[in-house]
Amino acid sequence: MGVGLVFVSHSALIAEGLVQLAAQMAPDVRLLAAGGDDDGGIGTSATRVEEAIRAADGGDGVAVLGDLGSAILTAETVVELLDDPPAAGVRVLDRPLAEGGVAAALAAQAGDGLDAVCRAAAGERADEPAPAADGLSPLEREVVLEDPDGLHARPAADLVRTVSGFDAAVTVQGTDARSLLAVLALGLRQGARVRVAATGPDADAALQAVAALLERR
Structure with missing residues (x-):
């Protein structure tokens, strides 16, 4: 099923917009938004993050990106407390939400594994090139x-x-x-x-x- 991605933002509109943006370039990737607090206001929600991780998991792992430090902290806390984490693992990435998220989505669209998707989000080589x-x-x-x-x-x-x-x-x-x-x-x-x-x-x-x-x- 490929690596899934979760966008965590303090704003639901930002998270949803980034999913729409990434979907234009990676239409086959599981892309989930986890924006706003439990009441839909500005903030983060551990419940929303966990639900998004569950929905993004297709068996090949999930990469989670956040917009600010507290979003990263919320995501890391959720991952630590998961009773039944995705078999292939979850990575929380402190990378630029838009650029890193789109780059990660493209790597996932290409069928790259979780490690390569995380490297792509950091602007590193998504996979090893074929030798000459x-x-x-x-x-x-x-x-x-x-x-x-x-x-x-x-x-x-x-x-x-x-x-x-x-x-x-x-x-x-x-x-x-x-x-x-x-x-x-x-x-x-x-x-x-x-x-x-x-x-x-x-x-x-x-x-x-x-x-x-x-x-x-």
Whole structure:
């Protein structure tokens, strides 16, 4: 079923909005909001967090992200007191709720395990890249970024999903193309000349797919 995610916020609207945002890029992932206190006001609710963790558990673990320190504390307390925790475990992550949550959701959408999903939320490599075949140099290509808005959130998410479908290690401007946060940090604008490199069994196919995505308006 894949790793599930829970967004814990002091505001129910923020938590629900982040679920909607992440669902646009990771439609197959169990995404749950646990926002507000027990009465729907500003605050956190241990009951809501526990219910969300239960609902997000599909058998492969749950990652929980919070917006402020007390949200993290509430989530950690809930996890410690679970009588019957998810078999694959629950991780509470003190990472940026929006950027980290979307990055984690993309990793979960790609089928990565709990460890890799947590690394993705931190902006680290979601999974180990495929090694270069027989020590060959990476295939490289330079393309012009055509999207008028540059490599913003949605096309960056498309890039991460595309790369995750190949048995290849792909870099964009020397940055791991499987890391959403690393790709966004490049700040690439329309008209930028982008260097794409790939190694591994599917290097050529991955390179062609990434080039087509970057050259698409």
